Amino acid sequence: MTSSAPAVSVWGKACLALRRELGEADFGSWLAQAALREGPDGAPVLVTPTGVARDWIRRNAWRRISELWAQNDPEGRRLDLKSKMEFEVAGGAPLPSHPHVIETAEPVSSDVPQVSPPTAGPAARPARNSGLQERFNFDTFVPGPANEFAHAVGKRVASWADGHFNPVVFHGPYGFGKTHLLNAMAWEAMRNAPDKKVIYLTAERFLSTFVRAVMDRQTAAFKEELRAADLLLIDDVHFIGGKQSSQEELFHTLTALMEDGRRVVFSADRPPSALTEVDARLRSHLSAGLVCGLEPADRTLRLGILERKLDTLGRQAGFAASARPEVLQFLADRFTDSVRELEGALNTLLARAGEDIRTVSLDEAQNILRPHLRGAEKRVTVDDIQKAVAEHYSLRQADLLSERRNRAIARPRQAAMWLAKQLTTRSLPDIGRRFGGRDHTTVIHAVRRIEELKADDPVLTRDLETLTRKLRG
Structure with missing residues (x-):
């Protein structure tokens, strides 16, 4: 192959279909760790980390993979399947994203030094750039205040x-x-x-x-x-x-x-x-x-990561990908602990919806991601929130329930109500009752006020994200 981009694009399109057809569990267990490589004859090879993974793919998915590859490869190349050990024995090399990555001044060894007697010839060298991933570059790195x-x-x-x-x-x-x-x-x-x-x-x-x-x-x-x-x-x-x-x-x-x-x-x-x-x-x-x-990604950075990732995945699959703002905001607000979890949620959504992702509603997105939400969800109570907010702002929990309205107490109280709306399933009247018997309109005002302040107050935004991560464990 003279360039890796077309082959990677073909494989990306195949993966979108395979995720939908095999399901997230099987795809993640057997295909997610497979990588496209260039064989010694220049032909594309799908390389699995183990022989067990190769055998599973051959039994359960290879016919479909071959069909998808043939449908999407304009050059009509034949895709081969090997385990990592078979690939190395055959003399295959990593598929580069830039010509200069393959160094010609001296041979690059396999992942571990070759086993040979000390007198058999030149000593083997450790692998160079083992595990370097093409998708991780500065073009796909989204900078923000956190990083x-x-x-x-x-x-x-x-x-x-x-x-x-x-x-x-x-x-x-x-x-x-x-x-x-x-x-x-x-x-x-x-x-x-x-x-x-x-x-x-x-x-x-x-x-x-x-x-x-x-x-x-x-x-x-x-x-x-x-x-x-x-x-x-x-x-x-x-x-x-x-x-x-x-x-x-x-x-x-x-x-x-x-x-x-x-x-x-x-x-x-x-x-x-x-x-x-x-x-x-x-x-x-x-x-x-x-x-x-490197600090946790704030909301703005998480949204930027989602937009960049969505654009990249869409281009790999051959279509202009977009999603409704409320869907991206839901992902950014729900998956706050790890960029990998955030990208994984978007991958799942795109794998299920394909080109239709632009029309997916918030309710549909939540239904698709429900297994992920259940797995990561920690049950948070209003009492948990009140205790965490009081500790964070050096107050007593009783202060949040009191009638005192000075800003040092009123703002943390509003933040606690906002968190209760975001992290619990309690109704607005129920939340109000748990904050000293307040009316539900007070909770609505608090939620709206915090939403307004978040846009211009980075300190408040950081406080809310810190409290959210703490409460979700």
């Missing part, structure tokens, strides 16, 4: 600008965009300087490759490869906590690269100071550079 500093830092590092901090550590919980950012930096850095050596690895891959190198007595090759990097990116570095020898190797690699003025970037689920299971020397080095946190 704009991290985005700016990532762009600066990837531009090879002088005066960089070293190392750079991005931290935040699962689903906050760390992997997307590191992938984007790798792609951008390679685009800006094709002659420089960029290595991206997950910490898990670093660990498994290092262990294999030790077993095969090829640690020298492992060190040589990593320490020749102009930019080394390690994702989820917290994973190596407690692995003493691997931590030791990473520490010496980090030291060597920094002494040579090379760039090093890590991501973790916590700031370095909180990685108590990581060796103190390594933790100290991680803390010595630029530590940059």
